[in-house]
Amino acid sequence: xxxxxxxxxxxxxxxxxxxxxxxxxxxxxxxxxxxxxxxxxxxxxxxxxxxxxxxxxxxxxxxxxxxxxxxxxxxxxxxxxxxxxxxxxxxxxxxxxxxxxxxxxxxxxxxxxxxx
Amino acid sequence: xxxxxxxxxxxxxxxxxxxxxxxxxxxxxxxxxxxxxxxxxxxxxxxxxxxxxxxxxxxxxxxxxxxxxxxxxxxxxxxxxxxxxxxxxxxxxxxxxxxxxxxxxxxxxx
Numbered sequence: 001x002x003x004x005x006x007x008x009x010x011x012x013x014x015x016x017x018x019x020x021x022x023x024x025x026x027x028x029x030x031x032x033x034x035x036x037x038x039x040x041x042x043x044x045x046x047x048x049x050x051x052x053x054x055x056x057x058x059x060x061x062x063x064x065x066x067x068x069x070x071x072x073x074x075x076x077x078x079x080x081x082x083x084x085x086x087x088x089x090x091x092x093x094x095x096x097x098x099x100x101x102x103x104x105x106x107x108x109x110x111x112x113x114x115x116x
Numbered sequence: 117x118x119x120x121x122x123x124x125x126x127x128x129x130x131x132x133x134x135x136x137x138x139x140x141x142x143x144x145x146x147x148x149x150x151x152x153x154x155x156x157x158x159x160x161x162x163x164x165x166x167x168x169x170x171x172x173x174x175x176x177x178x179x180x181x182x183x184x185x186x187x188x189x190x191x192x193x194x195x196x197x198x199x200x201x202x203x204x205x206x207x208x209x210x211x212x213x214x215x216x217x218x219x220x221x222x223x224x225x226x
Contacts, residue, residue: 006159034214043120044160044204044216093159105150105214107159 002028004096006108013084014116021079021111023094029074030096034105035067038091050077084115119143120207122217130225135192137220139205142186148208149181149188153201154219160204164190195224 003026013019023033033050048069049057056069068080077096081088094108119142129135137151148167152160166172166179166188178191188207192199205217 036216041124041218043218046214091157104162104165107161110157110159112157 002026002096002098002104002106004094004106004108006094006111008111009109010112010114012114012116015085016083019081019084019113021081021092021094021113023077023079023096023108025075025096025098025106028096028098030077030098031074033071033077033094033096035069035077035079036093036095038093038110044093047079081113084113086115089113089115120205120215120217122203122205122220124218125221126223127220128223128225129195131195131197133195135195135199135222135224137190137192137203137205137222139188139190139217140186141188141205141207141215143207143209144186146183146186146207146209149179150206150208150214151177151179151188151190152204152206152216153199154204155201192222195222197224197226200224 005024031052035047036044037047038044046059047062050069050071052071052074058064071077091110091112093110095105097105122139151164153163154160164177164179166181172179176193180189200223202219202221204219206214208214
């Protein structure tokens with residue numbers, strides 16, 4: 001099956017620093033990737049839809065200047081949490097879908113961000 | 117975001133029993149429905165998808181969809197301890213967005 005690689009798997013950083021998370025589709029091209037956030041015991045919440053070669057589409061309530069998304073190629077999307085604060089501590093997961101109309105969504109392994 | 121609701125559980129069933137997981141959704145134009153399994157600290161993995169009314173069976177898993185009632189369920193037959201996980205219901209209404217329920221935590225007791 002398709003593989004989505006996400007790293008780092010875990011990051012601990014000081015408040016005010018920026019953290020970059022990478023999401024790669026290893027064996028397929030993904031014109032669209034998705035970024036989710038999951039707080040403990042809560043649902044996956046869609047943050048933004050990342051489109052290759054164009055600006056990301058952010059969900060309501062997600063600050064685009066704080067969560068910078070870059071989808072520079074068909075196999076790589078990055079999420080940068082700028083000036084991270086303790087309330088940004090969460091589990092971040094990316095996903096990608098092969099092709100434009102495929103239904104299956106493949107997830108990365110997630111990144112646990114802890115901001116001290 | 118669209119509402120997708122699940123009982124948070126925990127749901128406990130003995131090994132070998134049938135586990136029944138339920139999900140309701142609010143958006144009538146929803147077209148695609150998915151069940152994901154998520155082990156603690158891991159990312160979700162797709163186990164079933166269903167698009168039309170009725171039942172869809174895959175091994176020990178059966179998904180049931182009733183669009184009139186806006187209800188989708190997952191049955192796990194012959195439950196095994198390895199099935200213990202959180203099961204997430206997800207619904208897609210448009211081309212891209214996928215909305216998740218809060219998940220139901222299932223524990224299969226040996």
